[in-house]
Amino acid sequence: MVRAATGEKKTGRTRQTVESRRGQLIALGLAFFGTRAYDVVSIDDIAEAAGISKGLLYHYFPTKRDYYAAVLETAAEDLRLQTVIDPTLTSDVRLRTGLEAYLDFVKARGPAYVALMRGGIGSDPVIAVILDRVRGHFIDTILKDLPPHPRPRALRVLLRGWVGFVEETSLAWLESPPGTISRAQLVATASSVLVSLLGDMLT
Amino acid sequence: MVRAATGEKKTGRTRQTVESRRGQLIALGLAFFGTRAYDVVSIDDIAEAAGISKGLLYHYFPTKRDYYAAVLETAAEDLRLQTVIDPTLTSDVRLRTGLEAYLDFVKARGPAYVALMRGGIGSDPVIAVILDRVRGHFIDTILKDLPPHPRPRALRVLLRGWVGFVEETSLAWLESPPGTISRAQLVATASSVLVSLLGDMLT
C-alpha cells in the first residue's frame, strides 16, 4: 500500500544459511525474553526486530514455546560451558572455582539470567525439563567427586536443595546494593554449607 | 441454536454475592493454574468451568494477570496461616515446628504448590512482588528470633538462600519416590543448615 512511497527495494529478502538465521533468532530471543515476560513478547516483535516475516520464524521453530525452549536451552548450555573447571584440580578448589564461575556468569548476564531461569513458564513440562537438566548437571558434577561407597538416596534431594541455595543466594546478591555481601563470602558460605551437608550424610 | 433441544431453563443466571462468586473463581484458579501453565489456561476455560460468562470474570478482576495475582495471593496467604507457630515456644522448637508445618502444607497441596510458587509468570513485576513477600515473611520471622546486636547486611542474603534450600528440598521430596528421605530428616537437615549459617554469621 504505502510501499510505493518508501524508497526501499521491493524485496528486502536477504537469504541466509539456516545456522546463521537460527543463531540470530536465538540471540534475539535471549534479549527479548531476558527483558520482558514470556506472554508479553510477541512473535511479531521478534520478527520485526529480526527484519523477517512472522512465517519464517515458524519455519525454524514449530511453536512459540519451542522457540522459548530453544532460547532457554542455549542459555543453559552457555552456563554449562562457562562453568567447566579443570578436572586436575583438587575437588575443593574445583568447587570454589566453579562457584566463582557461576557467580561471574550470573553477574555478567544480570537480570536476563533471572528472567530466563526463574521467570518464563515454569509450569510448562518442556521448560521444567530443561531447568531440571541444568540443576541435575551440577548435582552430577558434585557427585562425581564423591566416593561411590556410602551414597544414600537422600543425598540427591539435599544436593538439589543446595543448588537452590546457590541460585537464590546469587539472585539476592545481584539485587542487593553493592557492599552487602562479597563474592568471596558467598563462595565461602556456599561451599561450607555443601561440606557440612556432605559431612552429615556420609558418616 | 441448539438451545431449544436441551431441556435447560432458558436463563441459567444464578445471582450470587460478590464474595461467594469471587471465592468460587479463586478456587477454580487454584485448580487451573495449579495444573496447567499460565498461558495455556484461557479465560474461557475458567468461565466455562465456573458456569459464567467471560465478561463476568472481568467484572471481578480487571485483567488475567490480576486474576492470577489474586489466586497466587490467596495461596500465599494460606501458606502463611498454615505456618503460624505458637510464639511461646522455644525458638528452636518453633523452627522445627514451622518446618514441619511447611512440609505438611507442601505435601497437602502437592504439585499445585509447585506450579504456583515456581511456575506462573516469574518475570512479571506484580507476581514477583507477591513471591518475594512470602519469602520475606519467613525471613522476618527468623530474624525476629535473633538478637538485634550483630546483624550484618549479608545475613538477609543468606537467609534468602536458606529459604531457597528449603523450597527446593521440599519439591525434591515431593517428587522423589517414598522412602528416599523422611520428613524428619528434612527438618533436621534444614534446621542444622540454618543454625550453622547463623553461627558463621553472628560470631
Next chain:
DNA sequence: TTCACGATTGAACTCCGGTCAATACGACGG
C-alpha cells in the same frame, strides 16, 4: 544460463484477552 531446492513471504484463519451496552435477578419500600 538454467534449474531446482528451500529460505522467505504475506495473507488468511482461529482463538483469546479485553470492552461494553443491554438484561434480568432479587431485595426493598410501598
Next chain:
DNA sequence: CCGTCGTATTGACCGGAGTTCAATCGTGAA
C-alpha cells in the same frame, strides 16, 4: 403483592497474537 432500582450477569463485538500454508524468489549447482 407489586413496582423499581441497583448490580450481577450476559452476549456480542473488537483487535491482536499464534499458527498455517500456498506462492515466491534468491542462490548454489549442473
